[in-house]
Amino acid sequence: MRRNAKKVKIGDIIIGGEEKIAIQSMTNTPSGDYVALYEQTKRLVNAGCDILRVSAPDISEAKNIYKLKCEFPNLPLVADIHFDYKIALECISLGIDKIRINPGNIGDEDRVKQVAQAAKAANVPIRIGVNGGSLEKEILAKYGSPTAEALAESAMFHAGLLEKYDFDDIVLSVKSSDTIKMIKAVEIIADKCNYPIHLGVTEAGTRYAGIVKNSVGIGALLSRGIGDTVRVSLTADPVEEIRAAREILFSLGMFEKKINLISCPTCGRTKIDLITLCEEFEKRIPLLTPSRSLNVAIMGCVVNGPGEAKEADIGIAGGVGEALLFKKGTIVGKYKEDIILDVLCDEINKI
Ligand code: SF4
Incomplete structure (x- = not known):
């Protein structure tokens, strides 16, 4: 059962409650380079990014985020702010959809109050994003290291600072590069409050290792109903983060894909270059236009393939120099190997 988190509206998207799990990423071009920022945003939107975070290190870069907002009015934008409350105020006045800031890092209480009041007046939610690498000195001293309990305490401390000024339009995240620690920290805050939770393993590494860590961490929590939005942090093209997040959500039945590719692991009976065939098919998926979601199988042999994939709506099974088409x-x-993918794609488009 899904944890019943408070609903928070970020631009046109609502997270929390029973709302769908929103997929996030973050641009990695310099925010001052508007052309690069625009191009990357376009690619991320096309890949399926629901909410996009952009860093705002100074006021002029905050203005570029505003320009981006004008060109992508339906894409909720989050300004990532560290330490400078004036940039937070500027982003709020420019119409940003959410800010990510840790109120304890922006100075004295009056600054926290100004940001909380401005955000409240503009209906701009705030994500408190706690990372293992940036914990307060006092909390670190208390726990000795960035433990799960320390991460959770920091998040609740920052939330308390905003609550003091009557602000509760809050999203929380507690991230660590240690998957188990991240899971435990999220479990603690999930018990202590009903704010929606942004999930992710941070500094998770390059594509392969990073996707595995995030899939385990995010998947473990989502499978138990905890989490409302996700970001798969990767040292890679951010489009890969979106692709990975969609696969995680799909594997949990939380995302519908146009084509679900089922392919066998190959074995000594494999009679066709299955790996190349599947890679080629994956490239063609964006161009396919079936009228409904389909399970498509690409199997390595005609003896077992059609039977092993009998749940698939349509599929092919490779023989020597040829392949069977099955539904x-x-x-x-039965078709020659060199035309089987064309046949498969044509048949899919007829469904
Ligand atoms: S479908 Fe055929 S080739 Fe693929 S794993 Fe099964 S037996 Fe092996």
Whole structure:
């Protein structure tokens, strides 16, 4: 059962409650380079990014985020702010959809109050994003290291600072590069409050290792109903973060894909270059236009393939120099290997 988190509106998207899990990423171009920022944003939107975070190290870069907002009015934008409350105020006045800031890092109480009041007046939510690498000295001293309990305490401390000024339009995240620590920290805050939670393993590494760590961490929590939005942090093109997040959500039945590719692991019976065939098919998926979601199988042999993939709506099974086309486990044709993918794609487009 899903944890019943408070609903928070970020631009046109609502997270929390029973709302769908929103997929986030963050641009990695310099925010001052507007052309690069725009191009990357376009790619991320096309990949399926629901909410996009952009760093705002200074006021002029905050103005570029505003320009971006004008060109992508339906894309909720989050300004990532560290330490400078004036940039937070500027972003709020420019119409940003959410800010990510840790109120304890922006100076005295009057500054926290100004940001909380401005955000409240503009209906701009605030994400408190706690990371293992940036914990307060006092909390670190208390726990000795960035433990799960320390991360959770820091998040609740920052939330308390905003609550003091009657601000509760809050999203929380407690991230660590240690998957288990991240899971435990999220469990603690999930018990202590009902704010929506942004999930992710931070500094998770390059594509391969990073996707595994995030899939385990995010998947473990989402499978138990905890979490409302996700970011798969990778040292890679941020488009990969979106692709990975979609696969995680799909594997949990929280995302619908146009084409779900089922392919066998290959074995000594494999009669066709299955790996190349599947890679080629994946490239063609964006161009396919079936009228409904489909399970498509690409299997390595004609002996077991159609049977092993009988749940698939449509599929192919490779023989020597040729392949069978099947639908729901029933063979409907035999084609030369060099045209089988074209046939498969044509048949998918007819469904
Ligand atoms: S479908 Fe055929 S080739 Fe693929 S794993 Fe099964 S037996 Fe092996």
